[in-house]
Amino acid sequence: MEPVALLSDWQFVVSNWRFLLLGTVVTILLTLSSLSLGFLLGFPAGAIEVYGDGWLKSAVNTVGVILRGTPIVVLIVLFFFALPIPRLGTVPVIDMQMNAFIAATLALGLRSAAYQGQVFRGSIQSIASGQMEAARSIGMTKLQAVRHVIFPQAVRRSLPGFQNEFTIVLKDTSVAFAIGLAELLTRAERLYLQPGRDTAVIEVIIVISAIYFILTFTTNRALDRLQQRYAIPGGNE
Amino acid sequence: MSLLRIENVDKSYGDEDVLHDVSFAMETQDVEVIVGPSGSGKSTLLRCVNRLTEIDSGAIYLNDEEIHSLDENELRRRVGMVFQDFSLFAHLTARGNITLGLREVLELPKEEAVAKADDYLDRVGLADQGDSYPAELSGGQQQRVGIARALAMDPDLLLFDEPTSALDPELIGDVLRVMNDLAEEGMTMLCVTHEMGFARSAASTVTFLDEGRIVERGPPEQLFENPEHDRTNAFLGELSGLH
Numbered sequence: 001m002e003p004v005a006l007l008s009d010w011q012f013v014v015s016n017w018r019f020l021l022l023g024t025v026v027t028i029l030l031t032l033s034s035l036s037l038g039f040l041l042g043f044p045a046g047a048i049e050v051y052g053d054g055w056l057k058s059a060v061n062t063v064g065v066i067l068r069g070t071p072i073v074v075l076i077v078l079f080f081f082a083l084p085i086p087r088l089g090t091v092p093v094i095d096m097q098m099n100a101f102i103a104a105t106l107a108l109g110l111r112s113a114a115y116q117g118q119v120f121r122g123s124i125q126s127i128a129s130g131q132m133e134a135a136r137s138i139g140m141t142k143l144q145a146v147r148h149v150i151f152p153q154a155v156r157r158s159l160p161g162f163q164n165e166f167t168i169v170l171k172d173t174s175v176a177f178a179i180g181l182a183e184l185l186t187r188a189e190r191l192y193l194q195p196g197r198d199t200a201v202i203e204v205i206i207v208i209s210a211i212y213f214i215l216t217f218t219t220n221r222a223l224d225r226l227q228q229r230y231a232i233p234g235g236n237e
Numbered sequence: 238m239s240l241l242r243i244e245n246v247d248k249s250y251g252d253e254d255v256l257h258d259v260s261f262a263m264e265t266q267d268v269e270v271i272v273g274p275s276g277s278g279k280s281t282l283l284r285c286v287n288r289l290t291e292i293d294s295g296a297i298y299l300n301d302e303e304i305h306s307l308d309e310n311e312l313r314r315r316v317g318m319v320f321q322d323f324s325l326f327a328h329l330t331a332r333g334n335i336t337l338g339l340r341e342v343l344e345l346p347k348e349e350a351v352a353k354a355d356d357y358l359d360r361v362g363l364a365d366q367g368d369s370y371p372a373e374l375s376g377g378q379q380q381r382v383g384i385a386r387a388l389a390m391d392p393d394l395l396l397f398d399e400p401t402s403a404l405d406p407e408l409i410g411d412v413l414r415v416m417n418d419l420a421e422e423g424m425t426m427l428c429v430t431h432e433m434g435f436a437r438s439a440a441s442t443v444t445f446l447d448e449g450r451i452v453e454r455g456p457p458e459q460l461f462e463n464p465e466h467d468r469t470n471a472f473l474g475e476l477s478g479l480h
Contacts, residue, residue, distance in 0.1 A: 128324070130320060130322055130324035131324060131326065131327070133289055133320070133324065134318075134320060134324035134325070134326065135326070135337075136289065136310075136313060137287060137289065137313055137317070137318040137320075137387075138313065138314070138317070138337075138338035138342060138386065138387070138390055139310045139311070139313040139314035139338065139342040139390065140310070140337075140338065140341060140342055141310055144341050144342075148337060148341060149326050149328075149337075152328050153327060153328050156328070232327055232328050232370055232372065233370040233372065233373055234369075234370045234371070234372030234373035235327065235370070235372045
């Protein structure tokens, strides 16, 4: 049995810093694309769940239930193999296979939309009904009231929930490992699977965990700042 | 031609009759005060006038136009409302609360809207609070912003839904002063309030509503000094005992 930690294993990780950095770039890109898709679909979905009616509301509700009820690895594998995504080749330098990136963005983004939609729905419902009535009482249409009165307050109240969602999506980009997208975890595995490098598993995993931690920690602090900056003066939220 | 004419209005929520065959009319510059026990339908009646609540039957005319033939947003632009809990837009400053409707509904240019907002803040004695957010203002100040917000839309009629009942006693005076000024300037006002001092000094007519029906209606002196009905007498007696 070999010792768990060898100096040469740490040297091996350090000498491959660039290889892991490129994986970090893919992880960040996937996080941003998934969260953006989740935001663009999730916020309207939340609004539809509160203000919509008929088939649209039930459709949004049903899709949300299905997405929230399916494991993310299942979604990502399903989208990668079952969707007719055109083969767009590979982005050089970061070695990113485009159709795997798209499948991962769809899986993470749609699931995130299902959760962000719930965050936003809760925020809208927490706004006192008098706010809508006051807006309507000066002659604003429902749409104007939602846009100028409900939406700005609901977005502020959604920030803590959005912060959670950000952290979850960032960490869950690692499931793209299942379809071989060259993100951080996939690259980590490529390192320690090299012949004679199986002793470096712990060192490699410690380093990428630290990278994930730094990314979540710094962005969470930044979002805290954002929240303070846009807090309503005198309010208690 | 009456400014507001309410004819045989009925309203019920499920089995519960809230308004029953309510009719009355108001002329321009009238100040109508509605009093009545809790649950008598006062607030519902007010909300029917700007269609935050829809009536079941009867008719309501604003300047001889039936309000259900008007676009509801056009109606609400002409009929302002002041709420019991103020309902200021929490994310906007006092000035922003007033300019929002001026910009979005009346489509005034920004400078004009700001100038108008500041003018109305001045009229309610809050010229120095334009940049304050609702949570930074006292209840009395918030309600005066609420009045300025409704007033700035230049309505034909202002509805007041118990504007002082959420306020601490020492803050009521400032709000009542603003309402008295408005009455003197000739604003047409339909007020649900239990402020008997205001009713005596400013009201042209007082209506006593009980269980969704108008029991008695007349000039304040008549209702307060010589009510025709025992119920009116009993209710007003209770009120003056309270205040």
